[in-house]
Each structure stands twice: as structure tokens, then as C-alpha cells.
Amino acid sequence: MTLLTAILVILSAVCLAASLLPLIPVAHGLVRSFDFARLQVIGISILVFAAAVLGQLPHTAMITVSVMALTALAIQLVYVIPFTPVWFTQTARYAGDPDKAAVISLLVSNVKQGNRDYSRVTDLIAERTPDIAIFMETDQAWFEALRPTLSRFRHIAACPQSNTYGMILASRLPLRTYDVQFLLNEEVPSISCIVTLPGGQDVRIVAIHPEPPLPTRDTLGRDAEILLVGKIASEETLPTIVTGDLNDVAWSRTTRRFLRLSRLLDPRQGRGFFNSFDARRWYMRWPLDHIFHSLRFELVDMERLPFVGSDHFPMFYRFALTEADNNQPPPPETSADSKEADDVVATEKQRNRPPVGTDWE
Numbered sequence: 001m002t003l004l005t006a007i008l009v010i011l012s013a014v015c016l017a018a019s020l021l022p023l024i025p026v027a028h029g030l031v032r033s034f035d036f037a038r039l040q041v042i043g044i045s046i047l048v049f050a051a052a053v054l055g056q057l058p059h060t061a062m063i064t065v066s067v068m069a070l071t072a073l074a075i076q077l078v079y080v081i082p083f084t085p086v087w088f089t090q091t092a093r094y095a096g097d098p099d100k101a102a103v104i105s106l107l108v109s110n111v112k113q114g115n116r117d118y119s120r121v122t123d124l125i126a127e128r129t130p131d132i133a134i135f136m137e138t139d140q141a142w143f144e145a146l147r148p149t150l151s152r153f154r155h156i157a158a159c160p161q162s163n164t165y166g167m168i169l170a171s172r173l174p175l176r177t178y179d180v181q182f183l184l185n186e187e188v189p190s191i192s193c194i195v196t197l198p199g200g201q202d203v204r205i206v207a208i209h210p211e212p213p214l215p216t217r218d219t220l221g222r223d224a225e226i227l228l229v230g231k232i233a234s235e236e237t238l239p240t241i242v243t244g245d246l247n248d249v250a251w252s253r254t255t256r257r258f259l260r261l262s263r264l265l266d267p268r269q270g271r272g273f274f275n276s277f278d279a280r281r282w283y284m285r286w287p288l289d290h291i292f293h294s295l296r297f298e299l300v301d302m303e304r305l306p307f308v309g310s311d312h313f314p315m316f317y318r319f320a321l322t323e324a325d326n327n328q329p330p331p332p333e334t335s336a337d338s339k340e341a342d343d344v345v346a347t348e349k350q351r352n353r354p355p356v357g358t359d360w361e
Helices: 002-024 029-035 038-054 058-085 120-128 140-152 220-234 253-262 336-350
Strands: 102-110 132-136 155-159 169-173 174-179 192-195 201-207 240-245 288-292 297-304 313-322
Touching: 002 029, 002 038, 002 240, 029 253, 038 058, 102 120, 102 192, 102 201, 102 240, 102 288, 120 140, 132 140, 132 201, 132 240, 140 169, 155 174, 155 192, 169 192, 169 201, 192 313, 201 220, 220 240, 220 253, 220 336, 253 288, 253 336
Parallel strands: 102 132, 201 240
Antiparallel strands: 102 313, 132 169, 155 169, 174 192, 192 201, 240 288, 297 313
């Protein structure tokens, strides 16, 4: 066996294993971490297949490598194709005049606690002038640095923390209510508020930042918070937006279950990946920062913003609140969805442990 043949056999086998492992329904970081790099596996699989065909490998080796690479490619495409323009969109593009509609804009950014390039973020706030600004991984230093800029906002709900789970929500619009909540872990906050739009309509906004997955730990903390918020959203009577760094990808088992439970929509479907992490490495990126919304919203625009010193790109969104029925709802919730959500949440509620990553910064 030549060196080239050995390399291609190993790479194709790794791609196939990385494609099959996430199919195992196990809530452990060692398995769930393979949900993330699907785009990278697609790229490697294509290169391996091309090299097998063009590299004059022995016939048996070429067939073996090609089958493994193409199988891996097919599995990965099933998950990522819905986030490309060849797929249908869930969220309709708003066709009216945004200046005459009930439009809400949101700037959402994980600033990275150890990043001290405050001016890039404050400049971005001044440039975009969002109605709602949400920041994650904000410690007291970040809160003080943002305070002069955020003083132009009408309301601020802040929970600065030094454990990488701090959060700030600022609103130029009136907030009828706002609460910092600790849904499942006393060290992991979320923020829920009711925003009143200029036309008088009320909208619920929930910002969350659950734990990241680690190969050495289960993912119950992350999954439980995401699914609990999904169940809460399903019972909300107001138009709803859920956003934040979910530490999960758009095509994961948990995120898809969240959408079925919550009945919320993903505006990326049929449009693009909008890879927000890792901002420092172009070759290791995936969609980690999310926004989901109820049926009454239509998309005005959605944009990944420039680098601000963090490992996440900021995201900017504008939605119009309408009475139209142009959106495509997600698949219906199944009995298995509700049972698994209840089981995961119940298990996590019984545990008393520190969250992942409190010592990373």
C-alpha cells in the first residue's frame, strides 16, 4: 500500500466515522461534538474522493475510499442542505416598506469575556443603532465599558458575571417587563422581557447562553436549557423571539427538537449558514449564534457583522411584525420530543454542579 493510499483510506474512514457518530442519540459531548464540523467533513470528503479518482490508486482501494467518502458526504449533506439557497425558506422575506411597518432590530454578540477591545463593540452599537442589543460573556469590566454607550438606551437588564456567563440586554424601546432568570443553573442567567413596539404591539424576547459541550462531559445542561426554553415559548401567547449563543449548531438534534417544540422558525433555512464561530479561524466555522421567531414575524434583513476581537462574529437582524401568513411552520412536535424534553429537564433540575467553562478566561 502506497503512502497516498494509506492517507486516503484513513481520511475517508475518519470522515465516515465523524458522520456516523452523531447519529447515536446520546447526550454526551464526545458524540455531540461531531454535530459541529459538518461543513469541514464535507470539504475533506470531496477532496478525498477527488484524490481517490485522480490519484491512480489500486482499483479496490479506490472503490473503498470512494464509497466511504461519498457515504460521509451524503450523510452530511442531508443535515446542511436545508441551510443553503437550494432549499425552501421557512421565514418569508418582508415585501413591504420597513419604514412603515412594526420593525424590530437586534444586535446580538458574544463579546468573549477575555476580549478587551471594547471600542469595536461600542462603535458597532453606534453604527447600527439597534432597538435591542444583547451581549454575552460580559463581566463587570465589559459592563462598565459599555455603560456610556448603553446609557442612550431606555432600559438595561444586566447580569455581569466573571464566569463567562454574564449577560446584558439593552432596549431603546419600552420594556413592559424584564427579568434575569436562572432557569436550571444558579450560575447561568438568561433574560426574558416584553418589548413594546412603536405601534403598541407587545413582543416577548428571550436571550439565552447555555453551556458549551465538552468531549469529557454530557450535554444535558445545554440540551435541557434549550428544550426548556422551547417549551416555554410554545406556551407564550405573544409574538416571540429567542436568541443568543446556544453553543449548538442549527442542524443538531437538539436544535431541531427545539424548533418542533417551540413552533418557532429559523430564518437561515433556505438562505445560508451565517457561520458566527470561530471568528478567528476561517477553516473552523459553524453557526453557533441563533435567532428563532414565531410565525407573525417576517425577515427584513440578517447580517453577520465584522470581527470585534471575540471568537464570535456579532449578528444583526431586523424583523417585521405582520398579520400575513407567508411563513412555513416547522414539522409538528412528536410525543418523543415532549417526553425527551421533560426527561432531560427533570434530570438537570436534580443536579447541583458548576457550569462548564467558568475557568476558561
